[in-house]
Amino acid sequence: MSEAAEHVPAAGSTSVRRSRDVPLLVERARAGDPxxxxxxxxxxxxxxxxxPAIAAALAPYAGQAQVVGLTGSPGVGKSTTxxxxxxALRAQGHRVGVLAVDPSSPFTGGAILGDRVRMQDHATDPGVYIRSMSSRGHLGGLAAATPQAVRVLxxxxCDVVLVETVGVGQAEVEVASLADTTLVLLAPGMGDAIQAxxxxxxxxxxxxxxxxxxxxGADATVRDIQGMIALGERGPGQWRPQVVRSVAARGEGIDDIAAAxxxxxxxxxxxxxxxxxxxxxxxxxxEAIALGVLRARIGSLRDGTELAALATKVAEGALDPYTAADDLLVQLAR
Amino acid sequence: MSEAAEHVPAAGSTSVRRSRDVPLLVERARAGDPxxxxxxxxxxxxxxxxxPAIAAALAPYAGQAQVVGLTGSPGVGKSTTxxxxxxALRAQGHRVGVLAVDPSSPFTGGAILGDRVRMQDHATDPGVYIRSMSSRGHLGGLAAATPQAVRVLxxxxCDVVLVETVGVGQAEVEVASLADTTLVLLAPGMGDAIQAxxxxxxxxxxxxxxxxxxxxGADATVRDIQGMIALGERGPGQWRPQVVRSVAARGEGIDDIAAAxxxxxxxxxxxxxxxxxxxxxxxxxxEAIALGVLRARIGSLRDGTELAALATKVAEGALDPYTAADDLLVQLAR
Structure with a gap:
């Protein structure tokens, strides 16, 4: 299913404004209505x-999909893979969901490129849901929005949900905390594996x-990774990370990835x-949801004059930021 | 100054255990004691x-350094640049601080590679402070620890503080919110500029x-960036991003970067x-400090049994995460 599908006129039936409409919407999703x-x-x-109403309606289906995270630096071929x-998963008979997580652009509040041309391959397959995600608007950010989207799928x-993230760093950590299995994609000549x-x-x-x-350089990259795995050996009873080679653009090695x-x-x-x-x-x-609520409470102070007044004092050197933060928290508790 | 300097025996004089020792330590830092x-x-x-005591002692010196952020994907040559x-800045007579921010490793709680071989060039220059940072331990994470380290420098x-970050994504946003001027490094063939x-x-x-x-591919990369800049034109009265070429490994283009x-x-x-x-x-x-305090309060619940009990229910599908978060916040307010 393409993202555009939701904009198809639907006799108003996906227009949900009240909590009591949620169970019906969830029922239709369960019946496979894209x-x-x-x-x-x-x-x-x-x-x-x-x-909250959506989360409540979806709660019973928790843990039913295998969640696979896919991450790596820009340009390694994540979308193609x-x-x-x-x-491959479709060929095995799985229903598959894909969440492609684009970091929110901090100033315009949206993912700039939401379109995923290569994914059009599956646009007409009713056994595949594909969705680009941005975290804009969601209180707990990506860390809270993505798990909820996984729950929807x-x-x-969906038997398998693939969560693809762009970037290197915090996003990977969030993928790892979300996924049952985390794939890290590398490519030869993209900066050495030490960077990973x-x-x-x-x-x-x-x-x-x-x-x-x-x-x-592919052999060298594989060797580097294997060396690092040996160095970082997690001990007996721990999983030893697998290393798989692929040329996704030619469909090579994909079965090996699926097997791993x-x-x-x-x-x-x-x-x-x-x-x-x-x-x-x-x-x-x-925790992410709870922190999101707290962050929103702080955000409501930002819209007011309290934080601005404190920031002016700190920027001028008249106040230190810790004392200012204490003041802010006192105002928050009122 | 190298990072190792602080491990040189110092007659116990940098051992600071009480708030009242802080002003003396700050005074010595101001006098140039590495x-x-x-x-x-x-x-x-x-x-x-x-x-808080350190922040209070440093508050009067706020805003005295020019803060320059340097960011880009792994392998583009950030450290060399x-x-x-x-x-170049030393040749102009500036005192320079460098904060090289390594993302904290989430599971061991430390930057894995703290050593920065190339920086040894400046190890004996008393007009340069170089420091690798990780955010482990700090309540507000990188977003709070780095500004405080800038305040120390x-x-x-220091007239100029360079803050170098690894990775693409959230870290860049934090650099931008920290820096007066943000440099984004790219290299030809590292994935096209669209990824940026x-x-x-x-x-x-x-x-x-x-x-x-x-x-x-350098010409193509420059063209791509200039095209994007033209597309993203911020309007009259707004800064138009500069594009500079360099071959940092040969020292070429560095004066152009400094001029930009x-x-x-x-x-x-x-x-x-x-x-x-x-x-x-x-x-x-x-905000980051205040959020850090709140996060720590939630963290203290994580160490207890409250969060674990809620998580079990959510994982089993017996409770939804929003209701669980509400419960957590109620416990937090007690």
Missing amino acids: RAVARLITLVENGDALL TNELVR EGAG VKAGILEIADVFVVNKADRD IDKHRGWLVEHGELHRRQEARAAAEI | RAVARLITLVENGDALL TNELVR EGAG VKAGILEIADVFVVNKADRD IDKHRGWLVEHGELHRRQEARAAAEI
């Missing part, structure tokens, strides 16, 4: 006031994918780790 | 209980540096924008 799925994700993404992985009957370690990626990767493996995901999934179940990850994820989600 | 500067940054980085820029008499726009970089860049400009920074600085002063940026920065800093 417009209902799209509408729910939009509500989730925009941090709609209906979110995701696209091919969707094809779980509710809609620098960003803390080694510790979140369950599977390393060296994409564009037909390029010069399956293997990790098996390991998670066998070691009781899946359950632990799901609980940790729920805890992170609750 | 051990005192290093000690203050360590305290700031670790989120020491003395932070920073190193050459330090050399301002207090120590995707991450919202266009909107935070005051100066684009196309490094490794002797490589194939100066030009932007002049524009900021002329348009009253410098003052506005300093106030916005102070506001962001106050």
Whole structure:
């Protein structure tokens, strides 16, 4: 399904304004109506006031999908790999959801490029939901919006949800806290693998994918990663990250990626780790929502004159920021 | 000064345990004692209980340094460029501080690679302070720790503070909110410039540096950026981002980068924008500290059984995360 589908006139039936309309919308999503799925994700993404009602209606379906995170630096071929992985998973008979998370542009408040040309391959496949996400509007940011979108896709009957993130750094950490299995994509000649370690990626990767493996330097990249894995050995009883080569643009190595995901999934179940990850994820989600509420309360002070007055004093050197923060918190508690 | 300096035995004189010792330490930092500067940054980085006292002692020196952010994807040559820029600024007679921000590794709680070999060039120059930062320990994370470290370097008499960040995404936004002038480094063949726009970089860049400009594709990269700048034209009275070419590894184009920074600085002063940026920065800093305090309060619940019990229910589908977050906030307010 393409993102555009939700804009198709729908006899007003996806227009949901009241909490009591939510259960019907969720029921339609469960029945496989793509417009209902799209509408729910939009509500989730925009941090709609209906979110608590949506979350409540979706709660029973928690943990039903396998959540796979895909991350890596710009240019390593994440979209192409995701696209091919969707094809492979479809061939196995899975229903697949894809959330492509674009960092919100901080000043305009929106993802600049929402369109994902390559994904058009699956635009007419009713067993695939594809969605670009931005975190604008959502109180808890990406950390809260994405898990809710995953819940929508779980509710809609997806067996596998792929969450693709752009960038290196905080986003990866959030993917790791969200996913059952985290894939980190690298490509030869994109800066050496040491850079990946620098960003803390080694510790979140369950599977390393060296994409564009037909390029010069692929062997060196694989060796570097294996060296780092050996150095960072997590001990007996711990998962040892897999390294897989692919040339996603030619569809090569995709089955190996799918096999590595399956293997990790098996390991998670066998070691009781899946359950632990799901609980940790729920805890992170609750915290993100709670922090989002607190942040909104602070934000409401920002719109007023209190924070501006404190900031002027700090910028002038008349007040230190810790004392100013204390003042702000006192005002918050009033 | 190298980071190691603070580990040199110092007759116990940088051991600060009480708030009343802080003013003396700040006085020594102002007099140019590198051990005192290093000690203050360590305290700031670790989120020491003395932070409020340190912030209070440093408050009068706010806004005295020009803060320049340097960011870009791994492998574009940020460290090399920073190193050459330090050399150029020193030649102009500036005292220079460098904060190299490594994202905290989420699971071990530390920057994995703290050592910065190239920076050894300046290790014996008393007019340069160089420091790798990680955000571990600090309540407000990077967003709060880095501004405090900038304040330490301002207090120590630096005219220019360079803040270098690794990664693409949230870190850039934080740099932009911290810096007077933000440089975004790109290199030919590192994924096309569109990727930069995707991450919202266009909107935070005051100066684009196309490094490794002797490589194939440099002209195309420059053209792409100029095209994007034209598209994103911010209107009359707004700064038009500069594009500069460099080959930092050979020291080429560094004077052009320095000139672009100066030009932007002049524009900021002329348009009253410098003052506005300093106030916005102070506001962001106050908010980050306040949020950090709130996050710590939530964290204290995480150590207890409350959050774990809620997370179990959410993972089982017996409770939705919004209701759980509400419960958590009620417990927080008690």
